Amino acid sequence: MSVMDLARAEIRALNGYSSARMEAGQAAVMLNANESPWPPAATLVELNRYPEPQPARLLARLAELYDVEANQVFAGRGSDEAIDLLLRVFCRPGRDTVLIAPPTFGMYRVAATIQGVAVREAPLRRGHEFDPQALLAAVDQHTRLVFLCSPNNPTGGLIPLPIIARLAAELQGRALLVVDEAYIEFAGSASATRLLAEQDNVAVLRTLSKAWALAGARVGCLLAAPAVIALLRRVMAPYPLPSPCVEIALAVLADVTAMESRVALLVAERQRMAAALAGLPMVREVLPSAANFLCVRVDDAARVWRELAAHGVIVRDVSRQSGIEGCLRFGVGTAMENDALLAALASTRVAA
Numbered sequence: 001m002s003v004m005d006l007a008r009a010e011i012r013a014l015n016g017y018s019s020a021r022m023e024a025g026q027a028a029v030m031l032n033a034n035e036s037p038w039p040p041a042a043t044l045v046e047l048n049r050y051p052e053p054q055p056a057r058l059l060a061r062l063a064e065l066y067d068v069e070a071n072q073v074f075a076g077r078g079s080d081e082a083i084d085l086l087l088r089v090f091c092r093p094g095r096d097t098v099l100i101a102p103p104t105f106g107m108y109r110v111a112a113t114i115q116g117v118a119v120r121e122a123p124l125r126r127g128h129e130f131d132p133q134a135l136l137a138a139v140d141q142h143t144r145l146v147f148l149c150s151p152n153n154p155t156g157g158l159i160p161l162p163i164i165a166r167l168a169a170e171l172q173g174r175a176l177l178v179v180d181e182a183y184i185e186f187a188g189s190a191s192a193t194r195l196l197a198e199q200d201n202v203a204v205l206r207t208l209s210k211a212w213a214l215a216g217a218r219v220g221c222l223l224a225a226p227a228v229i230a231l232l233r234r235v236m237a238p239y240p241l242p243s244p245c246v247e248i249a250l251a252v253l254a255d256v257t258a259m260e261s262r263v264a265l266l267v268a269e270r271q272r273m274a275a276a277l278a279g280l281p282m283v284r285e286v287l288p289s290a291a292n293f294l295c296v297r298v299d300d301a302a303r304v305w306r307e308l309a310a311h312g313v314i315v316r317d318v319s320r321q322s323g324i325e326g327c328l329r330f331g332v333g334t335a336m337e338n339d340a341l342l343a344a345l346a347s348t349r350v351a352a
């Protein structure tokens with residue numbers, strides 16, 4: 001059984017929208033897309049033309065970066081778009097289900113709910129320890145997608161690659177294992193993309209929004225078997241990637257060293273902050289993090305959040321999520337920003 005048998009029959013049979021840019025590439029006279037023949041301003045050359053739906057240069061660069069083939073890359077408006085498209089390709093409303101390991105990233109549930117797809121849960125032990133046995137036990141004949149987030153947002157925990165490999169093998173023919181690696185650069189560990197060579201039921205989400213500092217450009221991708229990528233391209237928006245964003249992404253992706261030094265600084269700050277936070281009287285637990293944030297259990301999370309806000313420091317209140325009650329998520333910023341957080345926490349204690 002191939003992963004294609006898990007996809008919705010109507011998507012397998014669908015002829016996706018055929019845009020003018022797909023039907024014919026480049027010629028001296030382009031009169032097939034009802035575009036303006038003039039750019040909107042002298043400095044905005046070529047913006048009168050629709051962009052390539054899947055820009056060849058961007059796909060080539062991402063394939064090189066992630067060590068896959070270009071036909072294994074879908075590039076979209078952030079990895080959020082790929083999550084949505086996976087739901088639409090693989091899950092029939094009211095019938096199929098997806099499986100998540102909460103507390104985890106909220107978009108899996110949002111995309112499932114929009115598609116009319118029920119979400120089953122295999123919660124993390126003690127709110128932050130991944131439990132592969134519980135996950136497998138929750139898979140049934142309705143499961144189409146299993147979302148793993150590694151490092152996990154909002155807890156920061158990393159799932160070791162051998163465990164992901166074993167799960168992929170167990171799920172072969174039963175479900176597509178989607179590994180969201182939005183923060184993998186901060187973990188310093190190998191990507192699940194290396195499993196793609198042996199398993200067609202693995203898909204990996206990557207993004208330029210975090211380590212690459214490009215959240216504003218909205219570029220992310222799915223890496224998967226060519227057949228899965230082809231299905232996503234059938235249901236994607238006609239022109240998902242604005243050409244200025246593609247150019248900016250290519251320019252930023254040219255400087256790997258700059259990305260690596262940002263990541264090194266943030267990892268060092270994460271370690272400094274984890275130690276400093278653990279020493280504060282209102283802190284009960286700092287969860288181990290392989291990402292660019294720390295999930296921290298405090299006394300009276302709502303009050304700490306308000307006091308920090310009053311000091312001009314905004315953090316994420318995740319205390320209402322099951323398993324991480326009482327926790328706040330602190331993003332790791334510059335050394336100065338992190339010091340501001342520590343100073344605000346110190347004065348919160350005084351005010352108590």
Ligand SMILES: *Cc1c(COP(=O)(O)O)cnc(C)c1O
Pocket residue numbers: 077078079080081105149153180182206207208209215218219220
């Ligand atoms: C930030 C984040 C993403 C998404 O990002 P895009 O900006 O849409 O690429 C995906 N997954 C997780 C777990 C995230 O935290």
